[in-house]
Amino acid sequence: MSDDGPTAGSGVVLVHGIGESGSTAEQLVQQWLPALQTGLRTAGADELADQLVAGPGRLGVQMAYYADVFAPYEAANAMALATDPDLTEAIGQLTQQWLETAATRSSDPADRTAAQDALAFGATEESLWDTLRILSDALNDLHFFRPGVVSAAGFVDHALREVALYSANAQVKTAVQQRIRAAVTPTTRVVVAHSLGSVAAYEVLQEIDQPIVLLTLGSPLGMSTVFYERLTVQPPHVPACVTAWTNLADPDDLIATHLDLAPYFPPAPGRTVQCISHQIDNGADPHDPVRYLEHRQAGAAVGAALTGP
Secondary structure, three states: OOOOOOOOOEEEEEEOOOOOOOOOHHHHHHHHHHHHHHHHHHOOOHHHHHHOEEOOEEEEEEEEOOHHHHHHHHHHHHHHOOOOHHHHHHHHHHHHHHHHHHHHHOOOHHHHHHHHHHHHHHOOOOOHHHHHHHHHHHHHHOHHHOEOOEOOOOHHHHHHHHHHHHHHOHHHHHHHHHHHHHHOOOOOOEEEEEOHHHHHHHHHHOOOOOOEEEEEEOOOOOOOOOOHHHOOOOOOOOOOOEEEEEEEEOOOOOOOOOOOOOOOOOOOOOOOOOEEEEEOOOOOOOOOHHHHHOOHHHHHHHHHHHHOO
16 A cells, blocks of 8 residues: 555654644644744755645644543533542642742743742642642743743643643543554654643553654653653653654743753663753744744754655
8 A cells, every 4th residue: 555545644743732622633734834844944854845745645744633532521620620639639730840840940030930939828828729729820920821922822721621631530641642543653754742742642652663753842741740750651761662852842931841851761671762852942932832843953853754764
């Protein structure tokens, strides 16, 4: 069967992050593909950029879409938070770590001060709910989470719900990973994963035995307790199928709690492939996948995957 056949799959599989319930897979591909082409051109791969298309084939691009998986759970989640300690714990851990990242790394002095104050104030509360209220209110006030900085209205609410559900609900986690696994076919050469999608893609790649290049963008994979200690394979390491792993992180991207993932993901047993992290500048929208993809490092990683042996 030709690798351009209707069931062959695509050479490039994209995996989106949180807060995409208002978009479709096709819309996301149309947003990401031009940015990926820009990254390829910036890396000197103009001809390859011109050949990349949406759809199946060796130079085809498709989105592993999973945002709709959360829909049946989100409506009930508000009530579940009051009774489900796993969800409440996950939201508390996530909120705490985002504020800790802002307190130590944000380039906005006001954000650093606000995060430090909220963490100190929240630590004085005996009630978990009072602590969560203080911390979540502080997150909403950070410059990073204001409209125009993160491209989604109500991003904090979306993030808290979706990350908590993925982290603590086995059915949600399985369903998300199944979507990604279905998109990775023998044609696939590179997986490009953003935000929460990088966590799910990493877990899927632990079960795949074909060579794959991995590009992660704004990844929270190193986030302790919420993700890192909950990964299926322990201790975590570079998936054995991965022939190269490039990780891009903007220092102002609070979702990427650790800018360098190499210390947390050593080579797989018997392998030498390491995660290579690059700190880049996404300007006014530090977590935006489109801005990440436009960088030379993103284009170089994808270009090498599609032109290599």
